[in-house]
Amino acid sequence: MNIAPANAISVAPTAPGWEVSFNFADGEDIVRPVIGWATVATSRDESGETTTSIEPAFVWLHKVWTETDVREHTPGALRFELRASADAISGAPAPGRRTFHRARGWTLTEPGAAEHCTSNHDRELAGVPACPNLAVWKVVELHDVGATISFWCDEDLPLSLNA
Numbered sequence: 063m064n065i066a067p068a069n070a071i072s073v074a075p076t077a078p079g080w081e082v083s084f085n086f087a088d089g090e091d092i093v094r095p096v097i098g099w100a101t102v103a104t105s106r107d108e109s110g111e112t113t114t115s116i117e118p119a120f121v122w123l124h125k126v127w128t129e130t131d132v133r134e135h136t137p138g139a140l141r142f143e144l145r146a147s148a149d150a151i152s153g154a155p156a157p158g159r160r161t162f163h164r165a166r167g168w169t170l171t172e173p174g175a176a177e178h179c180t181s182n183h184d185r186e187l188a189g190v191p192a193c194p195n196l197a198v199w200k201v202v203e204l205h206d207v208g209a210t211i212s213f214w215c216d217e218d219l220p221l222s223l224n225a
Contacts, residue, residue: 065112068134070100073119073126076204081147082120082129086138094120095147099209100128118144159203161223167196168213180212193218 065071080096100119106112117128132139167176177200179193186192195215201223203210214223 065103065106067103067105067112068130069103070119070126070128070131071103071114073098073100079147080118080144082118082142082144084132084139084142086136087140088138092122094122096120096144097126100126102128102130104130159201159223162200162202163198164200165198167198168200177213179215179218181214181218199223 075098076096078095081093082096083091083093085091096118098119100117101114102117103112104115115130117130119126119128121127129142132142169176177197179195179197182192193215195217197213197215199214199216199219201212201214201219203212212223214220
């Protein structure tokens, strides 16, 4: 696929709790809520390999923008900042952790191939055999500009993740 740099390849929605802020030399300050996370093509080498980054997506001037869009199309923008929104700081629902259970297990990579327990990484480091049980728990943890997804069987799910 021939992807031009500075283009959003995909956008995934997000929960409320983040906003972007940027300003211009004339003092205009723009603050917009983040509506999702965009995979943006940032560069492409001679072989056609594309480098991407995850950026906040927001609505401004009746269209969806990313930080790359602002820098590319509004050269007067002086500062760009991602921050927790006032609602998140005041205790309103914000990004965090969500835990899901599915008795038949989870599949992300290959159809029909169940995900393995995330605990297998620690088990391998400790020289302990891999967990043979079905990973029936999926834990999604949102971070500043990304997410971590882990999979757990009933026996290995840490109590702190099932809160």
